[in-house]
Amino acid sequence: MIANPTRSTGEPGEFVTVVTAKDIVADNVAVVELEPAKGERLPAWTPGAHLDLVLEPDLVRQYSLCGDPEKPGSWRIGVLREAGGRGGSIHVHDRVEVGDKIRCRGPRNNFPLVTASEYVFLAGGIGITPILPMIAHCTARDRPWSLVYGGRSRGSMAFLDELAGYGDRVAVRAQDEHGHIDLAAALGEPRDGVAIYCCGPAPLIAAVEEHCTAWPDGTLHVERFRAAENVLDGEHTAFEVVCDYSDMVVGVPxxxxxxxxxxxAGIEVPTSCREGTCGTCETVVLDGVPDHRDSYLSPQERATNEVMTPCCSRSLTPRLVLDL
Known part of the structure; x- marks a missing residue:
């Protein structure tokens, strides 16, 4: 069953960083190193955290931090170039250069590492980025863990040299050599005390979710880069939003x-992904029943109807009262 533990809350700060290094480390994967601009100090972060990169005024994208949380003087991100994406990765690959200044927001952690007696990590492609600091954290604290890392080919898989230092705790499964990841072998039998972390493409996450239905509640933790299949579909009816703080009523056609x-209507809600995956727009619901169409909130959070993502979700009632 999917678990979504307590996330960081509140508005993240904004910082000016300087690009100190940019390297292509695998097919279409760039690793970017960021350090604080003069007079700035980077905030601390924990494994699973991500940054919002303000690449242009209307181009804000999230990238997982994949460096060392114990080294607060710099941040590292890995970016997969996606020709069919929404423009952020192409901007990073084609336009970002060493010496450039980039505004960042965060870090924010929607994928925190929980306490467990054993960890099983499953990563597909660029989904390895949030997993890297997690396994470093577990290693430093002598916690049992294993990682299965899949990709189309070894040439497309970043950080293999870094992962080689962990020995046989890491299983590299390039699809052109081994086929798809054997999830039954990777996960084993359902058992208590295990935290399973998965990040990668939608088919991998869907397969892991299916395999984990028999596991104890709270075992599986996932992070998505794209909205889950069909989650944005549904009827689009008109309704009203009451902004409790602003004392305004806004019709939503x-x-x-x-x-x-x-x-x-003059009320700006911070957004980024616009498809319910990043949590930037998460808003408190005071009354009414949201039509949740996000891939961000856990099933338990959706059931309470206490918060919603207004970038993509709608309303099941004629009126929603939001804390705006």
Whole structure:
């Protein structure tokens, strides 16, 4: 069963960083090193955290921190170039250069490492990035762990040299050599005290979710880079949003999102992904029943209807009252 432990809350700070290194470490994977601009101090972070990179005023993207949390003087991210993406990765690959200044927000941790007696890590492709600091954390504290890392080919898989230092605790499964990851072998039998962490493409996450249905509640933790399949589908009816703090009532027509309707009324809600995966727009619900269409909140959080992601979710009631 999917677990989504307590996440960091509150508005993250904004910092100016300088690109101190940029290297292509695998096919279409760039690793970027960031250090604070003069007079800045980077905040601490924990394994699983990500940054918001403000690449342009209207181009903000999230990238997992994959460096060492014990070294607060710099940040490291890995970025996969996606030709069919939304423009952020191409911007990083084609336009970001050493010496550039980049505004960052965060770090924010929506994928925190929980306490467990054993850890099983499953990563696909660029999904290795949030896992790297997790296994370093577990190693430093002598906690049992294993990692299965899959990719199309070894040439497409970043950080293999770094992972080689962990020996046989890491199983590299390039698809052109081994086929798909053998999840039954990687996971073993359901048991108590295990935390399973998975990050990667949607088919891998879906397969892991299916394998973990028999595991104890709270075992599986996932992070998605894209919205889950079909989650954004559904009927688009009109409804009203009451902004409790602003004392405004805003109509949301059938063809418009909540955040766009609010923006037209002069109420700006911070957004980034616009598909319910990053949590930037998470908003408290005071009354009404949201139509949750995100891939960010846990099933338990959706069931409470206490928060929602207005970038993509809608309403099952004629009126929603939000803490805006």
């Amino acid at each position: 059938a063809g418009q999102t909540i955040v766009d309707a609010l923006a037209e």
